[in-house]
Amino acid sequence: GENVEQHPSTLSVQEGDSAVIKCTYSDSASNYFPWYKQELGKRPQLIIDIRSNVGEKKDQRIAVTLNKTAKHFSLHITETQPEDSAVYFCAASGGGGADGLTFGKGTHLIIQP
Amino acid sequence: ETGVTQTPRHLVMGMTNKKSLKCEQHLGHNAMYWYKQSAKKPLELMFVYSLEERVENNSVPSRFSPECPNSSHLFLHLHTLQPEDSALYLCASSQESAGLGRAQYFGPGTRLTVL
Numbered sequence: 001g002e003n004v005e006q007h008p009s010t011l012s013v014q015e016g017d018s019a020v021i022k023c024t025y026s027d028s029a030s031n032y033f034p035w036y037k038q039e040l041g042k043r044p045q046l047i048i049d050i051r052s053n054v055g056e057k058k059d060q061r062i063a064v065t066l067n068k069t070a071k072h073f074s075l076h077i078t079e080t081q082p083e084d085s086a087v088y089f090c091a092a093s094g095g096g097g098a099d100g101l102t103f104g105k106g107t108h109l110i111i112q113p
Numbered sequence: 114e115t116g117v118t119q120t121p122r123h124l125v126m127g128m129t130n131k132k133s134l135k136c137e138q139h140l141g142h143n144a145m146y147w148y149k150q151s152a153k154k155p156l157e158l159m160f161v162y163s164l165e166e167r168v169e170n171n172s173v174p175s176r177f178s179p180e181c182p183n184s185s186h187l188f189l190h191l192h193t194l195q196p197e198d199s200a201l202y203l204c205a206s207s208q209e210s211a212g213l214g215r216a217q218y219f220g221p222g223t224r225l226t227v228l
Binding site for chain 2: 031036044049099100101104
């Protein structure tokens with residue numbers, strides 16, 4: 001089955017700086033890679049996703065890059081703000097219709113004022 | 114209410130009790146999922162239903178029993194649980210599209226405590 005590794009487990013950055021979270025996956029058949037943000041006591045919320053036929057996707061301050069050959073993908077947040085503080089999860093799915101997601105362990109992002 | 118809803122939001126039960134968790138999605142999706150979120154562990158996929166048929170059972174103990182009566186509703190029936198089953202149980206839904214992964218949208222979860 002799929003295995004997703006996520007690093008770092010905790011990331012502290014100064015407000016206004018950039019944050020990068022990295023994930024690797026094991027199953028070369030995986031073709032869908034979403035990122036979720038989970039604030040304390042709330043549900044995971046989809047913030048951006050990428051498919052295997054795309055190398056990079058951007059949405060305002062958030063971008064995701066995918067390297068299929070190396071089987072890794074990364075989340076980039078620029079100009080970080082206090083409201084970006086949360087736990088971020090990467091995930092991978094085989095893309096076979098209703099495939100469940102395999103999640104990384106999460107990164108606790110702390111934005112220092 | 115829009116999106117994905119779950120009831121109850123909190124549940125405390127003894128090991129000999131039987132209870133059920135309910136999930137309802139108002140997004141017109143045709144696939145639904147149960148995930149377990151424990152402290153210090155990644156979200157774990159438990160069950161997948163597509164077009165009301167179970168398509169995946171991720172080696173979940175039989176004390177968890179899912180039910181999907183229609184594409185909008187999903188249940189998780191619980192019986193003789195163990196304290197280690199205490200966790201946040203999350204429901205999600207998506208629109209299945211053959212061969213393509215689709216965004217999954219989560220409910221708020223049920224916080225389960227087994228005494």
